Amino acid sequence: MSFASLGLSEPIVRAVTELGYTQPTPIQTQAIPAVLSGGDLLAGAQTGTGKTAGFTLPLLQRLSTTSAPRSASGRRMIRALVLVPTRELAAQVEESVRDYGRHLKLSSMTMFGGVNINPQISRLREGVDILVATPGRLLDHVGQRTVDLSAVEILVLDEADRMLDMGFIRDIRKVIALLPKQRQNLMFSATFSPEIRELAAGLLHHPVSVDVAARNTAAETVTQRVIETDREKKKELLCHLFATRGWHQVLVFARTKHGADALARTLDKAGIKSAAIHGDKSQGARTRALSEFKDGKLVALVATDIAARGIDIDALPYVINYELPNVAEDYVHRIGRTGRAGMEGEAISLVCHDERGNLKDIEKLIKRSLERVVIPGFEQSAHAAPRPVQPPRGPRKPQPQGKMQGQKAGQKSGRPQQHHSGNRHR
Secondary structure (H helix, E strand, C coil): CCCHHHCCCHHHHHHHHHCCEEECCHHHHHHHHHHHCCCCEEEECCCCCCHHHHHHHHHHHHHHCCCCCECCCCCECCCEEEECCCHHHHHHHHHHHHHHCCCCCCCEEEECCCCCCHHHHHHHHHCCCEEEECHHHHHHHHHHCCCCCCCCCEEEECCHHHHHHCCCHHHHHHHHHCCCCCCEEEEEECCCCHHHHHHHHHHCCCCEEEECCCCCCCCCCEEEEEEECCHHHHHHHHHHHHHHHCCCCEEEECCCHHHHHHHHHHHHHCCCCEEEECCCCCHHHHHHHHHHHHCCCCCEEEECHHHHCCCCCCCCCEEEECCCCCCHHHHHHHHCCCCHHHCCEEEEEEECHHHHHHHHHHHHHHCCCCEEECCCCCCCCCCCCCCCCCCCCCCCCCCCCCCCCCCCCCCCCCCCEECCCCCCCC
16 A cells, blocks of 8 residues: 555655655554544554654645645744643644645644743744644643644544643643644544543544554564562663673663662763653753763663653664663563664563562553563572662653753654664653
8 A cells, every 4th residue: 555545635645755654654544544534533542653654744745735724914824733741742742743744835833831932922923834742732832822733633642641640631631721622633642441431521522543553562563571689780781781791772771860870870871872751851961861872882882761752763672670660561662773664673671579569560561471481690589678660750741841852853653664674852
């Protein structure tokens, strides 16, 4: 099946072809015709499935075939609003809009916190067709009366489950109340909790439902292994793996911000060029670390769960769980950074006595036992006394607008599938 056969126009198909994509992914095959029909859509799709192009391509087509409304001053009014949970995802989606719309006369912009609001205000005054925004900064603009949402025709909620996890539900409802009643609504979520279903019931009208993969399952293209060891041996083991396996471009997950910083320093001292990325890092530091990681200047990027959401790296080969997450579903999101768009990846989890319960929960969720690997010299002691796993301090809550993460990557999670070998927060 080709992109043209899905009903997309020649300028859009040409842009997709120029970017090196030839065949739509399953989510695109189902979502694009549904969006083009003008109805609401509820899509179950994890990152790496091509979901961003699943709504970006038909959104561009719909807007390009109708004339743009103008404000009293004559500027273009916002016609499509894409709400996302994180800065990096906002940057990724808006870049997709620009890439796929390169042959169309449509304008777009990102809107997120942690940066000066004045350039965003200036950009809005120029007129924008498509706005990709995080909820908090959008409401800042609403409060200052610098954004007009009265002409929005299409609303997209991307990664709705993560937005609810981060505490954005009230902000989302405030934004929805500002939009025209008559509009098309598109909602994408990796999971469907009761809260998500409640939100969908109140937002969507007779939606087409699309679900491209079993939820809460790990990608078949990711080889998953467990190395059982002692807590005290983990750092030395990780350095040993880097030294003996010739790893490059490895995303390492730590449970806390402090732990991520400490681990990055340890790797750096061992000659493994590393950086940490988490909510307390400045926007400049996060952007720089991500850029250097993608350019191959950093071998390892150590991240917390919130900071890693939306990271989109070309053909990321390895994900290492230095510590298992407290929530089993987060394991699926973590390893979903690799093995994307049909390519192969490897996920290795270093598991100590304290984390056996977490591992059991993960295996129950994904309905499979993970392969155990023994590394000589790093075997788990039979006499090690387990200690309670300490969760990150405080409940999971929305990060302050100035403390999350935008960037550019060749292969995005939302892009169509490429035939040759070949991941992006608020």
